[in-house]
Amino acid sequence: MKHTSAVFVDSLREALRCLLRARLRSMLGIVGIGIASVIAMVSAGEIAKAEARRQFEALGTDIVTVRVAGGNRSAKMQLDDALALAGSLPEISAASPVVTGAAGFLHAGRSVGSGSMTGVTEAYADLAKLEVARGRFLSDLDAGRFWCVVGAKVADAIRKAGTLDPLAAELEIGGHFYRVVGVLERREEAYGSPLNVRADEAVFVPVATAWRVTRNARIETIIARAAPGVHHEDAATAVAAWFKKRTPRVGLKAVSAKQLIAQMEAQLGVMTLLLGAIGSISLIVGGIGVMNVMLISVSERRREIGVRRALGASRGDIRRQFLIESVILTLTGGLVGLAVGSAATWGICDYSGWEFFVSTLSVVIGLGVSSAVGVFFGLQPAHQASRLDPIVALQGE
Amino acid sequence: MLELADIRKSYRLGPVEVEVLKGIDLRVDAGDLMSIMGPSGSGKSTLMNILGLLGRPTSGSYRLGGRDVSTMSDRELSAFRNEHIGFVFQSFNLLGHLTALENVALPLTYRGMGRRQAGRRAEEILEKVAMGDRLDHRPDQLSGGQKQRVAIARALAGTPSVVLADEPTGALDSNTADEVMQLLIRLNRDEGVAVVIITHDPVVSLLCRRQSLIRDGMLLDGSAEMAESGAP
Numbered sequence: 001m002k003h004t005s006a007v008f009v010d011s012l013r014e015a016l017r018c019l020l021r022a023r024l025r026s027m028l029g030i031v032g033i034g035i036a037s038v039i040a041m042v043s044a045g046e047i048a049k050a051e052a053r054r055q056f057e058a059l060g061t062d063i064v065t066v067r068v069a070g071g072n073r074s075a076k077m078q079l080d081d082a083l084a085l086a087g088s089l090p091e092i093s094a095a096s097p098v099v100t101g102a103a104g105f106l107h108a109g110r111s112v113g114s115g116s117m118t119g120v121t122e123a124y125a126d127l128a129k130l131e132v133a134r135g136r137f138l139s140d141l142d143a144g145r146f147w148c149v150v151g152a153k154v155a156d157a158i159r160k161a162g163t164l165d166p167l168a169a170e171l172e173i174g175g176h177f178y179r180v181v182g183v184l185e186r187r188e189e190a191y192g193s194p195l196n197v198r199a200d201e202a203v204f205v206p207v208a209t210a211w212r213v214t215r216n217a218r219i220e221t222i223i224a225r226a227a228p229g230v231h232h233e234d235a236a237t238a239v240a241a242w243f244k245k246r247t248p249r250v251g252l253k254a255v256s257a258k259q260l261i262a263q264m265e266a267q268l269g270v271m272t273l274l275l276g277a278i279g280s281i282s283l284i285v286g287g288i289g290v291m292n293v294m295l296i297s298v299s300e301r302r303r304e305i306g307v308r309r310a311l312g313a314s315r316g317d318i319r320r321q322f323l324i325e326s327v328i329l330t331l332t333g334g335l336v337g338l339a340v341g342s343a344a345t346w347g348i349c350d351y352s353g354w355e356f357f358v359s360t361l362s363v364v365i366g367l368g369v370s371s372a373v374g375v376f377f378g379l380q381p382a383h384q385a386s387r388l389d390p391i392v393a394l395q396g397e
Numbered sequence: 398m399l400e401l402a403d404i405r406k407s408y409r410l411g412p413v414e415v416e417v418l419k420g421i422d423l424r425v426d427a428g429d430l431m432s433i434m435g436p437s438g439s440g441k442s443t444l445m446n447i448l449g450l451l452g453r454p455t456s457g458s459y460r461l462g463g464r465d466v467s468t469m470s471d472r473e474l475s476a477f478r479n480e481h482i483g484f485v486f487q488s489f490n491l492l493g494h495l496t497a498l499e500n501v502a503l504p505l506t507y508r509g510m511g512r513r514q515a516g517r518r519a520e521e522i523l524e525k526v527a528m529g530d531r532l533d534h535r536p537d538q539l540s541g542g543q544k545q546r547v548a549i550a551r552a553l554a555g556t557p558s559v560v561l562a563d564e565p566t567g568a569l570d571s572n573t574a575d576e577v578m579q580l581l582i583r584l585n586r587d588e589g590v591a592v593v594i595i596t597h598d599p600v601v602s603l604l605c606r607r608q609s610l611i612r613d614g615m616l617l618d619g620s621a622e623m624a625e626s627g628a629p
Contacts, residue, residue, distance in 0.1 A: 006506045006515075014494075307490045310451060311504040311551070312479020314472045390451045394490070 007313075011321040015328035031286035031330050031373065035337025035366045036344060037279030041272050042362035043345040048268045051354045052261040058129060059257055064092070064236045066222035066243070069251035077219045077250050079211045084246070085222060086123065091238040095224035096124040098197070099210040099217055102174025105154060105203055112157035117148070117173050117203045119210025119217075127223045130199055135167050135182035142181075143208040148173075149182035151200040171203060176213055178205060188353070196221065232256035283369065286333065287377035294326050294381035298388075305385055306393030319386035326378025327371050334370025338363060398558055398591065399425040399448070404457035406443050417443045418454070419614035425559055429591040430582065432602040435611035441595050442563070444611060448593065449561050450478040462558060479507050483552030483590075485581075487564035489544040491536040491551075497523060498532040501551045508555060522550045526580060542573035549580060559591040560584075566601055578604050 066085075068077045082097035099119035105112045124130070125137040137149055148171060150158070158166040158180070169180045187199045211217045226235035233256055240254040255263075298305070305318055313321075342358050349356040406418040417440045425431065435441040446452035447459065450466060459466050462481055469477060483504075484490075491500045498519050505515035523529050526546040536544055545565060552560045562581065566574035578601060585592045594605060602608050610617040 006509055006511065009512065010503075010506050303490065304492055307492065308503070308507075309475070310449065310478070310482075310484045310490075312475050312507040312555070314475035316472065317475070317507060391446050394451075394486075 007317050007320060008324065011324040012328070014321065015325040030282050030289055031333025031370060032336035032340060034279050034281075034283035034286050034373075035334045035370050036341035037275045037282065037337075038369055039338055039341025039362045039366045040344040040348070041275035041279060042365050043342065043357075043359045044275075044348050045268060045272055046359035046361060047345065047349055047354050047357065048352075049265065050357075051352075052264055054355070055261075059127075060129075060225065061257060062226035062230075062232050062235070063127065063257040064224045064226060064232060064239055065255055065257070065260060066224065066239060067253045067255065068218070068220055068222070069253070075247070075249035077247060077252070079207065079219065081243075081247050081250075082219045082222050083121070083207075085224065085239065085242065086121075089238055089242050091227055091230045091235045092224045093227040094123040094127060095222060096121040096127055097207055097219045098124070098221040098223060099207050099214065099219055101205065101210040101214040101217070104173065105157075106172040107158050107161045107169060108163065110161045112161055112171070113154045113201055113203065115198075115201050115203070117178075117205050117210060118197055119207040119214075120204050121207050124204070124223065127225055128197070128199065130187075131185035133183045133185045135180070137182050138204060138206050142206045144212065145206055146176055146178045146209060147181045147206065148178040149184060149204045150180055151184050151198070151202045152186035153200040154203055155183045173203065173205075174213065178203070226256075232258060283373055287330070287373045290326055290329050290333075290374065291377040291381060293329070294322060294378055295384065297325070298322065298381050298385040301385075302388060302393045302396030305388050306390050306396065309388075309390035310394065315386040318388075319382045322382035322385045323375060323378050326381065327374035330370045330374030330377075331367065334367050337370065338366050341366065398427050398462065399423075400458075400460045401448075402458045402460075404444075404447060404454045404459065406440075406447065406452070406454050417614055418447075420457070421611075421614075421616045423609075423616060423618065425591050425593060427558070427591055428585070428589050429559075429593070429607060430585045430605050431592070431607035431609060432594045432596055432605040433609050433611055433616070434596055434599065434602045436597060439611045440614045441611050444616070445561055445563050445595050448559075449482050449484060450474050475507075479504055479555060481558040483555065483557035483560040485545070485548050485552050485560060485562035485565045487567040489536070489541075489548045489568070491544055491547055493536050496533045496535055497528060497539070497547045497550075500536070500547055501554050504551060504555045519550070519554055522554050523547070525553075525584070526550045540573075541569050542576055545569065545573075545577050546580065549577070549584070553584060553588065553590065556588075557590065559593060562592060562594045564596055564598075565594060566596070566598065574601070 079097065085092060086095040101117040101119055103116040104114060120138065122138055122140045125132070130137065133152070135149070138147065150166060150171070155166040158169050163169045166180055166183055171178045171180060184199055224235070224239060226232050236254040236256045236259070240252070243250065243252055308318060341362070346356050401421050401423040404418055404421040405416065407414050407416040421444060433441055433444065443452065447454050453467065461477065466474065466477060492503070495503070498516060501519035501523055502515040505518060510518070520529070520532060523532060526549055528543060528546050528550060531539060531543060539547065565581065566577055569577060581592055581594070582604060584590060594601060596602055
């Protein structure tokens with residue numbers, strides 16, 4: 001073993017010297033791209049999963065979302081039907097329809113947000129785990145009033161627009177004026193939240209008001225919470241069955257939070273596939289490049305191989321030396337890729353509002369894959385080097 | 398210590414088989430200093446390769462250090478080469494990216510010696526060839542004579558049974574050549590290592606205690622002839 005380790009250290013030094021040669025850089029770049037894709041793929045997937053889990057846990061495992069299908073073929077969901085769900089099903093402890101209203105919030109003639117107002121009931125605050133910072137949330141007794149509760153970023157914008165206290169400020173939305181009765185705690189919510197509404201940028205109004213003032217108002221979502229002790233899947237099934245009976249002509253889908261997360265992961269799957277394809281192709285191209293570099297290196301260093309053989313290197317020693325060199329090459333590419341891939345992942349996270357972390361799995365996979373590429377594509381050159389006849393090698397230039 | 402008996406080597410060149418060595422008998426004992434002279438194409442390189450365990454003979458027996466080497470595997474042969482043979486080449490064959498010290502330590506690393514120990518041994522042997530002040534120089538920072546000194550140190554580093562020197566002065570001017578020869582002779586005397594010099598230069602050959610001639614694949618051992626004719 002001592003023998004092997006001495007040769008190993010020697011080979012390591014050799015490889016590092018060779019690395020300094022310029023023509024290897026392009027190959028390293030390609031391997032780097034490959035590893036970067038793999039890293040980005042794995043970490044983005046990991047992060048998205050963690051994010052989904054986090055949101056899932058924040059909302060509770062017992063959330064059921066009813067997605068009402070649009071289009072001409074199915075009938076429109078009426079507000080009464082949506083509101084009736086809350087008290088009619090033992091499997092459901094609370095429910096709120098979500099009505100999307102006019103877009104664009106104005107305060108004192110200035111824009112304080114570009115989103116759409118959201119019509120909800122009192123129950124929504126608990127369903128979405130909203131915390132009120134000041135004032136109060138909407139009450140079911142507010143039905144039809146032009147009152148609203150604003151998210152933290154909208155409140156910031158109101159302050160910026162010149163009103164020191166957002167509470168009791170007036171917002172103009174779609175030609176109507178709403179008085180602010182509550183400001184929500186900051187949430188820093190990510191895109192892709194199972195609720196589809198980012199509370200920080202939202203303005204919540206009583207659902208009846210939204211329903212009345214919005215032209216062609218539609219209920220696209222109903223959020224519900226399963227009753228204690230009821231499994232979320234069962235609750236989803238019960239909700240679907242209840243609506244099928246009450247509004248047979250309305251197309252809808254009741255899904256649990258867990259199913260929502262599965263859908264989100266499926267969407268991520270497309271990105272994963274794309275990155276995986278880029279990664280595989282560039283790893284193959286890079287690997288072939290590394291193989292060529294190593295083959296050139298073997299033929300350029302024939303004399304060195306001959307000398308080493310004359311000094312007592314066995315075929316195995318020579319093979320090991322060149323294998324280590326090619327692994328060092330790809331591993332260096334892998335390290336570059338790790339950095340680039342992590343940076344790319346950071347970018348994805350920043351864009352999506354996800355919490356960034358470097359996943360251990362991605363590091364292990366990245367370095368593992370790059371070593372494997374080095375071994376795989378280094379095998380042939382290393383074998384060729386080890387099979388050189390030392391006499392011929394010593395004559396070679 | 399080293400004994401060749403009826404060594405033959407033939408190559409196939411297309412349809413014809415060319416016999417390069419036609420039954421070589423040779424014995425080298427510890428402490429020998431001998432030359433093998435011959436014109437190019439006489440088979441002296443082939444003989445050198447066989448002696449150095451780099452090539453295998455077509456037939457005949459080769460015993461080195463009390464063992465028959467003809468049946469050894471590549472791994473055994475490499476280890477045996479590392480242990481018993483030290484090469485000195487005409488063109489030095491130092492590895493250009495290694496320092497003098499690293500070049501000399503290289504055969505010791507293949508033996509499994511630790512880095513520090515190999516370094517100490519390399520330094521010691523470089524002192525012996527008067528290159529102790531050039532340990533960290535790379536070959537391109539050394540003159541031809543200095544390079545050959547480093548190469549000789551490398552050949553001796555592993556305390557081999559025999560140093561095989563293939564035209565060791567072929568790339569040097571006559572003054573430097575003389576220095577290198579004196580160094581080889583001194584090391585042979587002081588270290589007791591057998592030295593076999595392959596050359597086509599009669600001056601070099603004459604400096605050796607024992608001279609032999611290779612021609613057309615046959616070895617004429619001067620000392621043997623002298624012994625037969627009763628000369629001293």
